[in-house]
Amino acid sequence: MLTQDQLNFYRENGYLHVKGLFTAQEAAAFRQEAHELIARLQAVKSVEATWGAAKEVTMEKTSLLHCHDVQFQSALLTRLITDPRLTDIAAGIIGSPNVQLHHNKLFIKPPEKGSPFPMHQDQPFFPHDKDSMIAAIIHFDDAPLEKGCVRVVPGSYKNGPLPHLKEGGWHLPLSEYPVESALPCEAKAGDVLFFSYLTIHGSAVNTSSEARTTLLVQMRDPLDPPSVLTHLSRGQGMMLRGVDPSVGMATPAGNEPGGQMGGGQMGQKMGGGTMGGGQMGGGQMGKGM
Numbered sequence: 001m002l003t004q005d006q007l008n009f010y011r012e013n014g015y016l017h018v019k020g021l022f023t024a025q026e027a028a029a030f031r032q033e034a035h036e037l038i039a040r041l042q043a044v045k046s047v048e049a050t051w052g053a054a055k056e057v058t059m060e061k062t063s064l065l066h067c068h069d070v071q072f073q074s075a076l077l078t079r080l081i082t083d084p085r086l087t088d089i090a091a092g093i094i095g096s097p098n099v100q101l102h103h104n105k106l107f108i109k110p111p112e113k114g115s116p117f118p119m120h121q122d123q124p125f126f127p128h129d130k131d132s133m134i135a136a137i138i139h140f141d142d143a144p145l146e147k148g149c150v151r152v153v154p155g156s157y158k159n160g161p162l163p164h165l166k167e168g169g170w171h172l173p174l175s176e177y178p179v180e181s182a183l184p185c186e187a188k189a190g191d192v193l194f195f196s197y198l199t200i201h202g203s204a205v206n207t208s209s210e211a212r213t214t215l216l217v218q219m220r221d222p223l224d225p226p227s228v229l230t231h232l233s234r235g236q237g238m239m240l241r242g243v244d245p246s247v248g249m250a251t252p253a254g255n256e257p258g259g260q261m262g263g264g265q266m267g268q269k270m271g272g273g274t275m276g277g278g279q280m281g282g283g284q285m286g287k288g289m
C-alpha cells in the first residue's frame with residue numbers, strides 16, 4: 001500500500017522507487033521465467049527491439065531482447081502483473097481504485113552491449129486525455145549503473161508533453177537531454193520503479209558482464225480515454241485491479257473506453273481475428289521498437 005510520504009514524493013518528482021516490493025527469491029523465479037520465454041521466442045523469430053535512435057547514444061552495435069504482453073506467454077507473469085503489491089501502489093498513484101493494463105514489455109539488455117534508450121516521455125507514443133498513464137518497471141535482477149539502469153528527470157512531468165523527434169522512436173534531442181545528465185535509479189532485484197508517462201526517462205548501455213532483466217507495465221485509469229486510437233495491442237484493457245466502470249458510458253468525445261479499448265469490442269475484434277499470440281503477444285505492434 002502506498003504511504004502518504006511516498007505519494008508526496010511521487011507528486012513532487014513524478015517517479016517513485018519502491019525497494020523490495022518483491023523478494024529476491026520471487027525476482028529470481030521471474031528472471032528464470034523471462035529468460036526461458038525469450039529463448040523460446042528466439043528459437044522461432046527475432047526478438048530484437050533496439051530503437052533506431054539508440055545509435056544517437058552509442059555507435060556500438062547493441063542489442064535489446066523483448067516480448068510484448070507477457071500474459072499471453074506465462075501464467076507466472078500474469079499473476080505478477082495482477083499482484084496486489086504492484087497494483088495497490090499503482091492505484092494509489094493513479095488516484096483510482098481501478099487499474100487497467102495498456103501493455104507490458106519484457107526487456108533483456110544483454111551483457112556488454114545492452115541497448116540504451118534515449119531520453120523521452122512515453123506520452124507521444126499513446127497520448128491519453130487525463131494523463132493517468134504510469135509505468136512500473138519491475139526489476140528481475142540487480143540494475144546498477146554499469147548495467148544501464150533506468151534514469152529519470154525528477155519533476156519533469158510537471159511541464160507536460162514536450163515536442164519529440166519521431167525518427168527511430170519518439171525521443172528528445174540528445175544535445176539537450178544527454179542520458180548521463182539524468183538521475184540514475186540503481187535498483188536491486190525485486191525493486192519497482194513507478195513513473196508518470198510524462199516523466200522524462202531513458203537509460204544507457206549495459207556494459208556489465210550480466211544481463212539486465214525488467215518487465216515494464218503501462219497502466220491507466222479506465223476512465224481516461226486514449227486521445228487518439230494508436231498503439232493498440234491484444235490484451236489492452238485487461239483489468240489489473242478493481243473494475244472497468246466505463247462500460248456503456250459514452251465520453252464527451254464519443255469515445256467509449258471500455259468498448260473501444262477494453263475487453264469489449266477491441267478484445268473481440270483482435271482476439272477473434274487474425275492476430276494470434278505470436279504476432280501481437282510477441283511484440284510486432286510495439287512502441288517504436
Ligand SMILES: O=C(O)CCC(=O)C(=O)O
Nearest residue numbers: 107117149150201202203
Ligand atoms: O528499460 C529501460 O531502460 C527504459 C525503457 C523505456 O524507456 C521505455 O520502454 O519507454
